[in-house]
Amino acid sequence: MSPIEQTLHRNLTRLRQRIESACRRSGRDPDSVRLVAVTKYAELDWIRPLPAMGVNVFGESRPQQLVERAAALAGIQWHLIGQLQRNKVRSVLPHVALIHSVDSPRLLQRIGDVAGELGLVAHVLLQVNVSGETSKQGFAPQDLRAGWSDILQVRHVQIDGLMTMAPLVDDPEQARPAFRALRELRDQLRRIAGDSTLLPELSMGMSNDFEVAVEESATLVRIGSTLFEGLG
Ligand SMILES: *Cc1c(COP(=O)(O)O)cnc(C)c1O
Numbered sequence: 001m002s003p004i005e006q007t008l009h010r011n012l013t014r015l016r017q018r019i020e021s022a023c024r025r026s027g028r029d030p031d032s033v034r035l036v037a038v039t040k041y042a043e044l045d046w047i048r049p050l051p052a053m054g055v056n057v058f059g060e061s062r063p064q065q066l067v068e069r070a071a072a073l074a075g076i077q078w079h080l081i082g083q084l085q086r087n088k089v090r091s092v093l094p095h096v097a098l099i100h101s102v103d104s105p106r107l108l109q110r111i112g113d114v115a116g117e118l119g120l121v122a123h124v125l126l127q128v129n130v131s132g133e134t135s136k137q138g139f140a141p142q143d144l145r146a147g148w149s150d151i152l153q154v155r156h157v158q159i160d161g162l163m164t165m166a167p168l169v170d171d172p173e174q175a176r177p178a179f180r181a182l183r184e185l186r187d188q189l190r191r192i193a194g195d196s197t198l199l200p201e202l203s204m205g206m207s208n209d210f211e212v213a214v215e216e217s218a219t220l221v222r223i224g225s226t227l228f229e230g231l232g
Contacts, residue, residue, distance in 0.1 A: 005049045007230045012053055015226060022214035033214055036079055036203075038224030040065070044072060046231050051076055059100070059222050063092040070095035081163075081203075081222055083137060086110045093122060100163040100203045100222070103127045103137040105147060108154055115156035122156060125163040125203050130181040133167060141185050148192050161201025161219070162186050172209040179204050179216035 001009065015035070023030045036059040039047050047058065047069075060066035061082025070078050077097040084092065084101055089110050092099075102108050102124045115122040129138035144151070151159070164182045166175035186199045205213025207226040214221065 002049075004046060004231060008046065008049055008227070009053060011227050011229055012050075012055065015223065018211055019214055019221070022211040026215040026217075028214070028217075032219060034220050035227075036081070036220050036222045037227055038081065038206075038222050039069070040082075041224060041232075042228050043232065044069070046228055047073060057097075057220075059224075063088040067091055067095050079220075089114045090118075093118060093120070098123045098125065098160065100125045100220075101127045101137070103139065105151065108151065108157060112154040112156045120156070121158050123158050123160050125161045125201060126151075126159060127163045127165075128182060128185060130164050130178045130185065131167045136165060138164065141181070144185065145188060145192065148189055152193065159199065161199045161203065163203035163220075165206075166204070166209055166213075169209075172212045175209040176212050176216060179209075179213045179218065183217045 019033055020030045023033060034057055035055060036057050037050060037055050038059045040061045057077045057079060059079045059081040060069065063080060063084060066078050066080055078095060079098045079100055080092060080096050081100045084099060084107060086107055093114055102111065111122045111124060126144065127138040128144060129136045129140060162182055162185065164178060166178040169175055182202060182204055186202060190196050190198050201219045202217055203220040203222060204218045205221040207223050210221040210223060
């Protein structure tokens with residue numbers, strides 16, 4: 001193995017152990033948690049060895065970089081995790097397996113319109129600002145509840161779940177209420193729609209708080225710095 005591969009292998013092994021321990025603590029199946037390797041600060045040479053190590057889902061925060069990297073690295077799944085402007089929807093949609101960061105009804109509608117034109121169904125998560133910080137993107141929980149039946153009418157989109165960013169805190173325990181609130185909101189939206197199978201995905205948890213997120217039912221953890229630690 002090259003030095004880059006050795007570092008990635010070591011980081012990944014440790015990361016998977018930590019995810020598995022968090023699953024064990026909370027009685028979950030480790031296969032129910034998917035790692036999204038966040039590559040926004042990673043070089044292509046750090047990404048290339050990962051599929052052979054079983055990492056198949058990659059997250060980019062900038063649409064332009066996602067499109068470029070999807071062209072450079074074939075055969076892997078790309079998720080968009082950062083803000084999407086409506087005028088970028090058309091260029092990114094053909095390359096993205098899941099958009100985590102749909103933060104308004106207008107953006108959702110735009111994605112549905114473009115997906116319809118392109119003849120595809122766009123898979124999305126709705127980003128929720130559960131902490132209510134004004135600096136954060138996302139639906140306010142009360143707006144999502146109030147608009148839920150309209151949102152479910154949007155065509156050519158499949159809403160797979162919810163996503164949130166916890167407040168930046170020193171102690172990961174302090175992020176727990178935000179993760180729990182996202183799960184509870186999901187459960188409320190299921191009840192409103194009378195469908196307990198809706199919104200299976202919860203995208204929450206980053207390098208500094210993913211174990212708490214897994215304990216609170218995350219199905220997608222978005223991890224960058226811990227995975228690429230020691231490189232560059
Ligand atoms: C950068 C980023 C991450 C990963 O953050 P790390 O702390 O490097 O793990 C996760 N989610 C989003 C939305 C990001 O922008």
